[in-house]
Amino acid sequence: MIQSQTHLNVADNSGARELMCIRIIGTSNRRYAHIGDVIVAVIKEAAPNSPLERSEVIRAVIVRTCKELKRDNGMIIRYDDNAAVVIDQEGNPKGTRIL
């Protein structure tokens, strides 16, 4: 359940460390984003000497949420933190490894 102003960790080696969600891509007026949704985020913290800088607006796809994901077979998956992977306009990840 990621919404605007949510801080997320970054789960790749793109250079960003923490993101803040600004908007959820998809239907208009969508309240919450879950695993697999694309969000627009601003970088709140970045690693030094990385191609991404603080206060840069980028897109990201959510990979981990503290809110559980329910599957049709009854499996429930819940993580301990909220995390996203930075992607570009096409949908390709900006980093090379997923952490």
Next chain:
Amino acid sequence: MAASTSLFIAGAGNHYSGEFQLLGCFEPRLSRRHRIQSGWLWLNEHQLPQYNWLCRIPRAIKLKLKPSFALRKDSDDNLLSNVEDTDEMFDDLFNKYGKVVFRRNDQKPPSAEVDDDAESLSFAVAMAKVASEVKAADIRVLFVKPLVYWTRFFIIATAFSRPQIDAIASKMRDFAEKKYGKVPTGDTKPNSWTLLDFGDVVIHVFLPQQRAFYNLEEFYGNATPIELPFENQPPFHS
């Protein structure tokens, strides 16, 4: 005002039991106030048995206090020491049940696994052949089953333009559906990194720059490469 009247009633004794019914409408407000003063009202409860119902709600809240585990460093509390798995516990389990304590029920015997692998291998090689027909370059088939749990084979191919990626992807989809009846998940629109997921076999189609950028061969360097029976095109055309 309401609080002061309630205090007056509680301290008064038996005489005002009749008046409680009259004051019934004020009860919600009174009880909310009482929660703050429930401490000392509770102490007086044994003296005022007819006021039990007024004190009952605050008393229930009082009793919900969670027990807090405040232990000294070297205290030996059996309750909390179950958190760690001790060596003695493992030794006991081994002596009791033998080396295997838990076995998954859905695992197939090794001979059936090898058959499945052979089937996926033939599928992967067929897909690689389709890719080479569309003139994809530098096709590699990697056996990644010992490295990842979610697939058996990777196919990595390079295409030189987006229409070529589109052509490779659509030819693979048609071939898989016709011959094997498998429908892939993954990318539907062509992308500079296009993915087709057939379950046991995952196919990556890159543009040359993306292939160098993501460098999957290095990440899966421990995977055994599979020899392809047809001639592979060199990765760089002039």
